[in-house]
Amino acid sequence: MAARTRARKRALELLFEAEQRGVNVGELLESRLETPTTQHALPDYTVEIVRGVIAHWGQIEEILATWSQGWSLERMAAVDRAALRVGSWEILWNDEVPDMVAVAEAVELVGRMSTDESPGFVNGLLARIAEVKHTLV
Numbered sequence: 001m002a003a004r005t006r007a008r009k010r011a012l013e014l015l016f017e018a019e020q021r022g023v024n025v026g027e028l029l030e031s032r033l034e035t036p037t038t039q040h041a042l043p044d045y046t047v048e049i050v051r052g053v054i055a056h057w058g059q060i061e062e063i064l065a066t067w068s069q070g071w072s073l074e075r076m077a078a079v080d081r082a083a084l085r086v087g088s089w090e091i092l093w094n095d096e097v098p099d100m101v102a103v104a105e106a107v108e109l110v111g112r113m114s115t116d117e118s119p120g121f122v123n124g125l126l127a128r129i130a131e132v133k134h135t136l137v
Helices: 003-021 025-034 044-055 057-067 078-093 099-113 118-135
Strands: none
Touching (some): 003 025, 003 044, 003 078, 003 099, 025 044, 044 057, 044 078, 057 078
């Protein structure tokens, strides 16, 4: 698994864990930076993603709610929400990652970690966000 792919997976896991435990994702991130729970420190790109998602949280949530067409955020699987947040941040605020790479990586993550329907849903929503991003930020 490539370094950035691993970093995205760790970011997704942090976002998912914070939501499931009902804790602030920023506080969870800082806690993991201070006291790692594994022998490996969090990758720098994981930290960049999570901090980026936090910095643009309101915008990301609004964009996902607007473009998900008939699916409220609450109705989505929690893993899908986390992957969509990561993918949205990469598409909209990280110019180093090509849009379609961000889409493909998010699709791959949910393909391994979520429901059978998740890859198609995540692909469609993130591809649409990439298509209209010039109108969003």
